[in-house]
Amino acid sequence: MNKTTDILQDFGSLADVRIGLSAEVRAQSVHALNRLLAHTMAIRDAYKKAHWQTSGAAFYQLHLLFDKHYGEQELIMDTIAERVQTLGGVTFALAGDVADESSIARAPRGRESALAQLERLVTAHETILIEARPLARTAADIGDDGTNDLIVSQVVRANELQSWFIGEHLAAQSKAGNTQ
Template structure:
């Protein structure tokens, strides 16, 4: 059934395209954080293993929330690895060292990249497409990524 929430179909389409790109980025970040959780080694193993678990658990919630937002807007959430790799702007990477600092630096860079993209998307979705609900949703998500980035950054000080 067609969504009738006061937004034009072309604006809903454009908004959900941005959301699906975000969904792809979140999935890549989720897997990279899982990788860190599974493969971190060093004297700080236990603490970092638990820390990365906290981070990927939060990202898992983001993923579900984004997909549900796409569906609430009447569109299909991308849901294949192929689509994620086509849509993401993040890089997959293999780590030469499995130390916490290497993982933290890479994850921090990805969070900051997502934050920058979210800022741009919030402006476009709110001002150009008139979807204040999605803009607000993305603002909350951006704040969560900012907090996660702070937590990662604190390990590097």
């Protein structure tokens, strides 16, 4: 069996969907959304790693918070992927795609202190937010209201809120001088 004949749609191509947007607009949004999807997959995985490996005085609080944020990022990830499909695109789906596309720093394999985990997560949120806002404005400018709405109402708002929660824990950890 020839593996190339099993591919229904090449990555980077668009299926013909009738949603009232030109192929050019859809292609631009698919590219932007795949970038956000890669970031979202990266931060989702960072949260699960932190959940599994957290330690120290705030273990229980952080363990629960990291798992909650993991679940929320997973929902955002699904919503982004569904929008890419709605636009006729093909989503990133594999770890290698995420590693190639996302600029979010990968955590080391070893166990980090809670402070290092929190710093890494707040930096990842900032990366997403810095990229998401202009992508939302561009989507609005090119007439892709669905993509604009998704980015603003789900990606930006959720990452702002999660960043705030992580920032509050980070401030408490720093204040306490806790490096575990």
